Amino acid sequence: MRRTKLNLLLYLISVGFFSLLRWIWKAKKRILIYALSVGALLLLWWLASLTLPVLFSNPLAQKVVPGPAEVLSVFAQEWPRMWEHMLNSGLRVLWGLLLAMAIAVPAGLMVGFEPLLNQIVSPLIYLTYPVPKVVLLPILFVLFNLEDGSRIALITLVLTFQILLSTRDAARNVAANHVLSVRSAGANRWQLYRHVVLPASLPSILTAARVSIGLAFAALYLAETFVKPRYGIGKYLNEAYSLNGYTRMMAGILAMGLLGFIFYIALNALERVLCRWKFRGG
Amino acid sequence: MSHGGGHLRFEQVKLAYGIGPRETVVMESFNLSVSAGESVALVGPSGCGKTSVLYALCGLLKPRSGSITIGDERVEKPRRDVALILQDAGLLPWKTVWANASLGLQLAGESTQPVRSKLEELHIEELAQRYPSELSGGQRQRVGIARALASDPRILLMDEPLASLDAFTRERIQELFLELWLKRKHTQLLVTHNLEEAVFLGQRVVVLSDKPAKILEEIENPRAGSPDWRYSDGFYDQVQVLRKVLS
Numbered sequence: 001m002r003r004t005k006l007n008l009l010l011y012l013i014s015v016g017f018f019s020l021l022r023w024i025w026k027a028k029k030r031i032l033i034y035a036l037s038v039g040a041l042l043l044l045w046w047l048a049s050l051t052l053p054v055l056f057s058n059p060l061a062q063k064v065v066p067g068p069a070e071v072l073s074v075f076a077q078e079w080p081r082m083w084e085h086m087l088n089s090g091l092r093v094l095w096g097l098l099l100a101m102a103i104a105v106p107a108g109l110m111v112g113f114e115p116l117l118n119q120i121v122s123p124l125i126y127l128t129y130p131v132p133k134v135v136l137l138p139i140l141f142v143l144f145n146l147e148d149g150s151r152i153a154l155i156t157l158v159l160t161f162q163i164l165l166s167t168r169d170a171a172r173n174v175a176a177n178h179v180l181s182v183r184s185a186g187a188n189r190w191q192l193y194r195h196v197v198l199p200a201s202l203p204s205i206l207t208a209a210r211v212s213i214g215l216a217f218a219a220l221y222l223a224e225t226f227v228k229p230r231y232g233i234g235k236y237l238n239e240a241y242s243l244n245g246y247t248r249m250m251a252g253i254l255a256m257g258l259l260g261f262i263f264y265i266a267l268n269a270l271e272r273v274l275c276r277w278k279f280r281g282g
Numbered sequence: 283m284s285h286g287g288g289h290l291r292f293e294q295v296k297l298a299y300g301i302g303p304r305e306t307v308v309m310e311s312f313n314l315s316v317s318a319g320e321s322v323a324l325v326g327p328s329g330c331g332k333t334s335v336l337y338a339l340c341g342l343l344k345p346r347s348g349s350i351t352i353g354d355e356r357v358e359k360p361r362r363d364v365a366l367i368l369q370d371a372g373l374l375p376w377k378t379v380w381a382n383a384s385l386g387l388q389l390a391g392e393s394t395q396p397v398r399s400k401l402e403e404l405h406i407e408e409l410a411q412r413y414p415s416e417l418s419g420g421q422r423q424r425v426g427i428a429r430a431l432a433s434d435p436r437i438l439l440m441d442e443p444l445a446s447l448d449a450f451t452r453e454r455i456q457e458l459f460l461e462l463w464l465k466r467k468h469t470q471l472l473v474t475h476n477l478e479e480a481v482f483l484g485q486r487v488v489v490l491s492d493k494p495a496k497i498l499e500e501i502e503n504p505r506a507g508s509p510d511w512r513y514s515d516g517f518y519d520q521v522q523v524l525r526k527v528l529s
Contacts, residue, residue, distance in 0.1 A: 181372025184340045185386040185429075186360040195385065199376040277376045281415030 042068045066247045075251040081236075082255055088231040089224065090259050092148060093216045096155025097209060097263075104160045105198075105205055108167025113174065113197050125164065133157040134222050141227060151223035151232075158219045159212045166208030170201035203278060206271045213263045217256055233259070288352045288363060288436035288469050289318045290339065295348035297334045308334045309495040312348070314488065318436075321463055321470040321506065323484025325477065325528065331495040332473040336439045339471070340366050352437065362390060365435035369442045371426025373414040380410040383428040390433070400428040404458070420451035424458070431462070437469045444479065456482055457509060464507065477528075481520045482512050489527050499527045 049067040075082065111121045137154055144150035178196050187195065224234025233256045240248035272279060292314040298307045308331035316322050324332045337343040338350055341359040350357045352364065365386070366372075373382045383401060384394035401407040404424045414422055423443060430438060440459075444452045456479060463470050463483075474480050480487045487501040503520060505511050 177368060177370065177372055178374055180337075180342070181366075181368055181374070182385065182389075183342055184360055184366040184372075185389055186362060187389050191389050195377075195389075196374065199374070202376075275376070277413040277415065280413045281417075 063244075063246050066250055070247055071250040071254060074247045075254055078248070078251055082251070084231045085233050085236045085252075086255050086259055088229065089220055089233040089256070090262070092151050092223075092232070093155060093213070093220055093259070093263065095152045096159055096216055096219075097212075099152065099156040100159035100163055100212075101205075101209065103156070104163035105167055108164045108205075109171045109193060109197050109201060111164075112168035112171025112201070113193070118168070118172070122168075125161070125168075129161050129165070133161070134219065137223060137226055146227045148229065150227075151220065151229070154223045155216050155219045158215050159209075162212040162215065163205060163208045166204050167201055170204035171197050174200045203271070203275050206267055206275070210264060210267045213260055213267070217260055221256075289316070290352045290437060290469060290471075291315045291350070292335070292338075293349050293351075295338070295350060296346040297331060297338055297343060298346050307494045309493075312495065312497075314497065316469055316471060318469055319467045321472070321483055321485045323472045323474060323480035323487045324490060325474060325480050325487060325524065326490030326495060326498075327492050327528075328475070330490045330493050332490060333441050336366060336441050336471065336473060339437070339439055340364055362386075362433055363436040365430035365433065365438055367423075367426050367430050367438070367440045367443045369445050371414075371422045371429075371443070373422055373425055373429075375414050377413075378410065379406065379412050379414075379417070379425050382414070382425055383432055386429060386433045392433075394432075396434070397428065397432050400432050403431075404428050418451075419447045420455060423447065423451075423455050427455075427458070427462070431466075435468060437471070438463075440470070440472045440474075442473055442475065445475070452476075452479070453512075459483060460507070460509060477521050477524050478512075478517075481517060481524060482506060487524055489524070501527070 045065075045068045049065045052065050053062045055061075107121075111118050111125075133154060136157065137150070140150040140153045144153060174197055178200060179192065182192055182196050220232075221234040221237065224232035225238045228235040228238070233252055237249055237252040237256070240246075240252055292312050295312045296307065296310045297312070298305050300306055312335075314335070324335060326332055334343055338345055339352075339357060341357050341361060341364075344358070352361070357364075374385070377385065379401070380394075380397065381388075384397040387394050387397065398407065401410060404427060406421060406424050406428065409417060409421060409425070414425070417425065426443070443459075444455055447455065459470075459472075460483060470483070472480070472483055481503055483506060485503055485506045487503055489498045489501065490496070491498045501520070501524060505514065505516065505520075511517055
């Protein structure tokens with residue numbers, strides 16, 4: 001009996017050990033690929049910093065694209081303040097994204113899945129979609145008293161339309177066979193949304209969220225530039241630019257890129273959890 | 283487990299899609315009666331309305347006129363005692379085998395406990411945590427069957443359930459359908475384009491005409507229901523009879 005327990009324990013330990021090794025190996029591969037990408041980006045950047053001053057005769061061209069080493073050194077020096085800018089900007093984008101999802105996902109699913117609603121709502125979407133939401137910023141500043149609410153509202157507006165359209169299209173294209181299969185099992189409307197429409201649309205929703213992150217940062221930059229908050233990457237960038245501090249500006253751009261990268265990784269991880277089925281099998 | 287089947291009847295049924303000038307009549311004044319525990323195969327040209335018969339029985343397509351009854355009750359909405367198996371088993375790719383098989387019970391708010399025994403009965407219990415994309419065609423169809431049987435239906439409807447399978451797997455699943463029907467004695471209605479499948483599984487083969495569908499002929503096939511029927515001398519003669527009617 002004792003020997004059986006010992007064998008079981010040894011078996012579990014070895015399974016655990018090999019699973020850990022496998023995980024490290026898998027993660028190592030992914031980390032290596034990311035490291036190679038970052039290396040390639042730094043190389044291109046370095047080459048650009050060398051060639052641009054040669055290509056452009058403008059004396060300022062010597063300064064506008066500083067090399068990666070210089071920028072990384074400034075980024076490290078500025079870190080005690082930089083992280084607060086990053087945190088505040090990151091939170092604005094996060095809130096904007098969450099609010100946009102909360103509005104766009106249910107609305108998009110219903111508009112896409114209910115043909116009558118689609119007929120009524122789609123013209124409204126097409127009319128308002130092309131309007132750059134940034135033009136509403138002055139109104140938002142009035143409504144939200146120049147506070148963070150206005151910046152978050154702008155990001156929400158920008159993202160809502162992107163996610164709404166993708167969600168609507170995904171819901172419109174839900175396989176008829178899946179709907180039929182669940183309806184024949186006696187599903188009501190709510191169950192149909194829960195078991196079919198939402199999970200079928202989820203990959204498209206997350207892709208839309210990922211694609212929209214770039215737009216969210218563009219909106220953030222503008223919102224943090226119009227009326228400057230105490231902390232924010234947009235504010236940092238704008239100050240650096242007004243002082244001709246191109247190295248600081250590049251450090252700010254690097255910080256914004258890093259934030260975008262964090263969002264991208266987080267959305268990827270979320271997809272791996274919520275759409276596990278996509279990553280299994282052939 | 284033996285299961286008392288349900289008697290189903292179509293009386294003067296008109297099935298159609300669309301309204302007004304866009305109305306497409308699939309069948310008009312359609313009559314069909316299937317006794318409790320009988321296994322009937324429906325064959326006919328593509329688009330003649332075979333599948334619509336199944337949808338109407340499921341309560342997914344309301345007849346424009348006439349009545350469809352199961353026992354003494356009119357079919358008006360999906361019922362727990364009627365299960366439908368679709369061509370690719372209708373599995374949801376985002377649900378595991380277990381979640382797919384227990385979906386009907388979960389939707390009805392019932393215990394999913396019977397699913398375990400169904401998965402065991404179909405020898406797929408070890409696949410419970412896999413997703414449909416990790417299964418072969420035959421395994422997927424077995425999950426579809428497990429889902430259909432989980433709620434112990436009186437009537438099993440099958441819409442080209444084996445169309446996407448290779449010949450070998452198709453025969454194995456046909457034998458499984460037969461085994462389950464012999465054991466449970468549910469009423470079975472099979473829509474198929476495969477004449478051999480119709481002759482192997484249907485005690486009666488109903489041949490439909492082109493749209494609007496009418497019954498061209500009903501071929502009695504009393505030897506269906508025996509696993510050896512496929513290998514008997516008369517099997518291919520019966521297939522030939524059916525082929526002649528359809529041509």
